[in-house]
Amino acid sequence: MVERKEKRTSVAHAGAENKHESAPTGRRERNKQEKLARIVEAAKELFGTKGFAETTTQEIAEKADIGTGTLFLYAKSKEDLLVMVFKDEMIATSQAAFGKQPAGSSLIDQLMHVFDTMIVYHAQDLDLAKALIREITVPPENSSRRSDLQALMQVIYGGIADLVIAGQKTGKLRQDIDPLLVAESFFAIYYIGLLGWLGGLATRRQFINRLRPRLECAIEGIVAH
Amino acid sequence: MVERKEKRTSVAHAGAENKHESAPTGRRERNKQEKLARIVEAAKELFGTKGFAETTTQEIAEKADIGTGTLFLYAKSKEDLLVMVFKDEMIATSQAAFGKQPAGSSLIDQLMHVFDTMIVYHAQDLDLAKALIREITVPPENSSRRSDLQALMQVIYGGIADLVIAGQKTGKLRQDIDPLLVAESFFAIYYIGLLGWLGGLATRRQFINRLRPRLECAIEGIVAH
């Protein structure tokens, strides 16, 4: 054998490692959860401070106090890690955006409120946003990533669809339209603009300025006549 | 020195290398063009047969009969190569799609015709399409890539906008709408569906089946009343 690492002691545990505690509810499972949490936490910090590209998997493993190989038992790839880091936060962000709607506002204002919130989030770290969008755009067969994506999409599409349904109830919007289908279109308009911004084809301002008329144009198609 | 490569003879020239022809119009420039053509050709063949991920830059360089280092003087990255390979073909494809429009067809049919053509193209090699979409989605600062993207987008947006303008001339569509803005929205709807397909969130059939109603919904917003 070739020299073992001498660490594995100063771990930032959640205060739950009483050496001989052979608790009934499997130690393995808890260890795994803890380790996963440490990994995501380490990745979040490093991605946040150094940026995605500048962070090596070695560093993440070191910070999480595990071997490099172990890292890839918990995340299939470096980009997988990014999605892990991002998912919860983004879901929370969009949920908050849907929740805090000013009462009685129009559909367009509601949509803009949601998208504005997301934009603020994306703007916090452009590199991170780029890496993420690149990754989230076409996830490989890797099923774990895909289910993450689906969870995120459900929140966003579902939220927008709810706004549409509310509009239908007031009678302002056509009744004969599938809300989910409309939600997808709205999101598509947001997304393609976002890509333009992150890809450098447009500035943030241009992106935001064009978003509203685009959405208005799309909404025209679903208002009741 | 460490042994020079003994090749550089069996190159598939365009039949223009008469050894002593010190032509007035710089040999350098022509060599460069030829080399670039060889590189793109080699990349196209290898990506097409082995797939993007399975092709190494070494192989491309070998096939193009140049050093590995040289490859990166002509393309900033492996993905850059992919865009090079793709651009011309895709532009030709979309131009053809816009060109061969059956006379007198409705906007929705025209759009579907364009998108169907693109889908056929994408379907030829899913892996290639995925790699490309991933790449094209958020290109890095690298300006050459961005201008490629812009060229492609101009063709597509421009083509769709032309369809809209034609519709406006017949009076069927509202006059007060920016055709380019509408074009972007239409493309967004296509694109987000494409991502879903390539990302495994939907089958090709689902993608195509949903495309039409989505577009119809968007068109509703621009028909004259």
Place this chain on the structure above:
DNA sequence: TCTCATTTATGACTACACTCAGATTATAGA
């Protein structure tokens, strides 16, 4: 308590995109 099978962890190793210091080749001027 002691097997022993199964799960989990490890880091040396591998493969490959990309770099760089130095070699080679083209051109312009004498």
Place this chain on the structure above:
DNA sequence: TCTATAATCTGAGTGTAGTCATAAATGAGA
């Protein structure tokens, strides 16, 4: 033609994501 300079080329080298054979930890049954 020869020389100097600039442009172009090159492949051994580098850094890092991801693998894999081997080791350690765990828990069920005796």
